[in-house]
Every structure is written in structure tokens, then in C-alpha cells.
Amino acid sequence: MEILGELAKSFEKAGMSEKIGSVVLEIKKIAQANKRVVPTGHAAFFLGASYFKEVDKERKKYDAIKLRFPEADLLVLMKKKLKALSKLSKTYDDEIERGVPEWGIAALYEKSTAYETYVSQFRSLKIPSRYKPEEKTEAEAGLKQIDTTQIAPLEKKAQEILSVCAERASQFHVITDYAKKCRDKAKKIEGQFEPTGISPQPSYWSTKGPKEGSVNE
Numbered sequence: 001m002e003i004l005g006e007l008a009k010s011f012e013k014a015g016m017s018e019k020i021g022s023v024v025l026e027i028k029k030i031a032q033a034n035k036r037v038v039p040t041g042h043a044a045f046f047l048g049a050s051y052f053k054e055v056d057k058e059r060k061k062y063d064a065i066k067l068r069f070p071e072a073d074l075l076v077l078m079k080k081k082l083k084a085l086s087k088l089s090k091t092y093d094d095e096i097e098r099g100v101p102e103w104g105i106a107a108l109y110e111k112s113t114a115y116e117t118y119v120s121q122f123r124s125l126k127i128p129s130r131y132k133p134e135e136k137t138e139a140e141a142g143l144k145q146i147d148t149t150q151i152a153p154l155e156k157k158a159q160e161i162l163s164v165c166a167e168r169a170s171q172f173h174v175i176t177d178y179a180k181k182c183r184d185k186a187k188k189i190e191g192q193f194e195p196t197g198i199s200p201q202p203s204y205w206s207t208k209g210p211k212e213g214s215v216n217e
Contacts, residue, residue: 005043048100101172108165109178115158
């Protein structure tokens with residue numbers, strides 16, 4: 001598997017990206033056939049990249065669920081989107097637990113944006129102009145209550161994930177675009193983020209931060 005990883009890296013350096021896919025497929029077959037074989041080095045990196053890319057389809061399905069009025073539709077759509085968020089969050093957790101720092105950071109960042117998407121969609125809801133004054137007042141009160149009990153906790157969760165993302169990026173010296181995004185957003189949220197300076201671990205890692213598999217924590 002290590003040899004295949006080196007081969008994929010050599011193709012990348014040579015600009016032969018079209019050949020990387022077939023090599024990664026072989027790495028994946030070996031990893032799936034023998035769970036005791038732990039990929040390391042370049043093999044782990046390219047395998048992690050492949051698995052991370054596979055999450056795109058699930059993320060698109062989640063993003064496609066749009067919250068909207070009337071209230072009956074909104075409640076159904078909120079429940080549907082929340083269920084999709086829980087499933088997607090677990091998928092990102094699986095990517096994090098693979099132990100490849102670069103893709104673990106990417107998964108943490110994308111997971112935080114999944115939570116943010118739910119929050120921003122809800123807070124962007126527009127009460128239909130056809131509503132009578134009393135109906136609008138009732139709807140506004142309902143939205144405010146939901147925001148307090150359901151949306152604010154999700155917003156806090158997104159911030160916690162970003163904080164873990166920024167800390168781990170520093171801890172494992174990850175300098176990818178995803179790492180920069182985590183740090184930049186964490187600074188805006190927390191006011192200031194100082195790198196921890198903790199030495200990185202060899203190849204595999206676990207966030208040891210809050211478990212984000214459940215949206216109801």
C-alpha cells in the first residue's frame with residue numbers, strides 16, 4: 001500500500017492527475033479487504049481525499065432542503081433538514097476518525113458550515129406579506145421561540161466545531177486552505193485565536209473534542 005501511495009504522489013508531482021484515481025482505487029480495495037492494514041503516509045492522504053470527496057453527494061442533498069413558509073411546510077422541512085444534518089454530521093465524524101490531519105481539518109470545517117447553513121436558512125426566513133397583522137405577530141413570536149430553543153444551540157455547536165478545527169490545525173501543523181478558513185472564522189467568533197504550539201502526532205489523530213455526531217447534544 002505504501003508503494004501505491006508513493007506512485008500516486010509521483011503522478012501528482014508529474015501533473016498526471018488522470019492516473020491517480022486508478023491507484024487510489026487499488027489502495028481502497030486493499031484497505032477494505034483487510035481492515036487490519038492501516039494506510040500511512042501518502043497512501044493515507046490520497047485515500048482520505050477520496051473518501052472526503054464522496055461526502056459531496058450527501059452534502060448536496062442536505063443543502064437542497066430549503067426551509068420555507070407556510071408554517072406546516074416549515075415544520076416538516078425543519079425536521080427533514082435536521083435529520084439530514086445529523087446524518088451528515090456523523091459522516092463527517094467518520095472522516096475525522098480516519099486520522100488524516102489534512103482531511104480531518106477539512107471535515108471539521110465543512111461540518112461547521114453545515115450547521116451554519118441550517119442557522120442562516122432559518123434566520124433568513126421571510127414571513128409572507130399576505131399574512132394579516134395578527135398572523136404576522138404570531139409567526140414572529142413562533143420563530144423567536146424556535147430560534148431560542150433550537151437554532152441558537154446549533155449556532156453554538158458550529159462555533160465549537162470551528163474552535164476545535166482551529167486548535168487541531170495548529171496542533172498538527174496543517175497549513176491547507178481549510179486550516180486557514182478555520183483559523184480566520186475562529187478569530188472572528190472568539191475575538192482572537194492563539195496557536196497552541198503542541199507538537200503534531202505521527203500519522204493518525206482524533207479530535208478528542210466535542211462529539212458532533214448528534215445535533216441534539
